[in-house]
Amino acid sequence: xxxxxxxxxxxxxxxxxxxxxxxxxxxxxxxxxxxxxxxxxxxxxxxxxxxxxxxxxxxxxxxxxxxxxxxxxxxxxxxxxxxxxxxxxxxxxxxxxxxxxxxxxxxxxxxxxxxxxxxxxxxxxxxxxxxxxxxxxxxxxxxxxxxxxxxxxxxxxxxxxxxxxxxxxxxxxxxxxxxxxxxxxxxxxxxxxxxxxxxxxxxxxxxxxxxxxxxxxxxxxxxxxxxxxxxxxxxxxxxxxxxxxxxxxxxxxxxxxxxxxxxxxxxxxxxxxxxxxxxxxxxxxxxxxxxxxxxxxxxxxxxxxxxxxxxxxxxxxxxxxxxxxxxxxxxxxxxxxxxxxxxxxxxxxxxxxxxxxxxxxxxxxxxxxxxxxxxxxxxxxxxxxxxxxxxxxxxxxxxx
Numbered sequence: 001x002x003x004x005x006x007x008x009x010x011x012x013x014x015x016x017x018x019x020x021x022x023x024x025x026x027x028x029x030x031x032x033x034x035x036x037x038x039x040x041x042x043x044x045x046x047x048x049x050x051x052x053x054x055x056x057x058x059x060x061x062x063x064x065x066x067x068x069x070x071x072x073x074x075x076x077x078x079x080x081x082x083x084x085x086x087x088x089x090x091x092x093x094x095x096x097x098x099x100x101x102x103x104x105x106x107x108x109x110x111x112x113x114x115x116x117x118x119x120x121x122x123x124x125x126x127x128x129x130x131x132x133x134x135x136x137x138x139x140x141x142x143x144x145x146x147x148x149x150x151x152x153x154x155x156x157x158x159x160x161x162x163x164x165x166x167x168x169x170x171x172x173x174x175x176x177x178x179x180x181x182x183x184x185x186x187x188x189x190x191x192x193x194x195x196x197x198x199x200x201x202x203x204x205x206x207x208x209x210x211x212x213x214x215x216x217x218x219x220x221x222x223x224x225x226x227x228x229x230x231x232x233x234x235x236x237x238x239x240x241x242x243x244x245x246x247x248x249x250x251x252x253x254x255x256x257x258x259x260x261x262x263x264x265x266x267x268x269x270x271x272x273x274x275x276x277x278x279x280x281x282x283x284x285x286x287x288x289x290x291x292x293x294x295x296x297x298x299x300x301x302x303x304x305x306x307x308x309x310x311x312x313x314x315x316x317x318x319x320x321x322x323x324x325x326x327x328x329x330x331x332x333x334x335x336x337x338x339x340x341x342x343x344x345x346x347x348x349x350x351x352x353x354x355x356x357x358x359x360x361x362x363x364x365x366x367x368x369x370x371x372x373x374x375x376x377x378x379x380x381x382x383x384x385x386x387x388x389x390x391x392x393x394x395x396x397x398x399x400x
Contacts, residue, residue, distance in 0.1 A: 031090020142192025144252015
């Protein structure tokens with residue numbers, strides 16, 4: 001019998017094609033001055049202007065901060081916060097990938113609670129005041145940030161990715177419009193899609209998984225394995241784009257409640273030190289980390305495999321767990337996920353950073369949720385294996 005578990009849901013989710021048209025209606029209850037946190041890509045695509053038009057029709061004034069990049073930092077947050085306060089904004093809109101939404105989350109909390117970004121890294125921290133209302137509008141299918149209580153920001157002073165988790169970081173409204181993902185190029189579709197897969201797989205094998213997160217995680221895994229290749233090969237396929245948006249949302253709710261594990265714990269230091277986009281670093285690490293974990297998660301990995309292929313019920317758990325790993329490796333291979341060396345990181349530079357990365361990974365707390373908890377030296381060795389990892393050397397078929 002499972003112990004009492006807490007499961008938190010997002011407050012309001014609008015999803016479906018053209019759901020962005022509901023932005024004005026959703027916003028008017030929050031006030032008359034909106035602050036959009038975004039990046040220049042969203043401006044170039046015309047998405048910022050579309051939001052402004054929606055808001056203006058409801059008499060809402062819009063102020064924009066567009067300097068967020070792929071790895072948001074405490075500097076971005078403080079710059080945006082200063083403008084938001086000077087303009088006396090009533091609510092915030094995070095428009096873009098997870099980077100923009102994460103930055104918007106932290107601005108919303110700091111606006112009403114003060115302090116420095118790093119103050120919010122503490123576990124079990126109390127946040128006294130409600131954040132500024134936040135509407136999250138994702139334009140990628142990966143982070144799930146629009147429905148999570150998590151934000152990740154890089155500390156420029158220490159080169160550490162800081163993970164903050166508290167219900168106050170959950171947006172009040174998420175608008176999930178798959179049409180906004182149609183312009184996402186294949187390599188970003190791949191990276192963000194594997195990020196969502198990591199969220200779902202890690203939530204499912206996590207030591208603190210629960211029945212409600214299991215249902216969402218398995219559903220997300222099944223959709224991602226079915227539709228990610230299609231979205232990668234044909235960005236105009238709206239059935240695939242819509243399925244990936246929903247899968248990302250499901251995976252986000254799952255890991256927000258069940259936590260991530262070793263992949264994310266090791267991924268954050270790679271992103272902080274070598275500026276590898278979060279989805280790509282997760283994708284690079286995933287196969288090696290799952291191989292390391294497999295012996296302690298055979299049953300869970302087998303359950304994933306049988307979800308993907310209903311003909312595998314006659315096979316033993318060990319065989320089906322191997323099948324699950326092979327299918328994930330094949331997906332990464334088909335999506336042309338590189339290893340760390342192929343990504344362009346120098347081996348000497350990487351080796352020098354391994355000790356710090358291993359320490360930072362353990363410090364994050366995420367590896368402790370893994371079914372097999374690694375030592376400091378084991379994490380260092382896993383980093384080395386990921387540097388040269390080749391999918392084609394490890395892919396085989398069930399029964400071989």
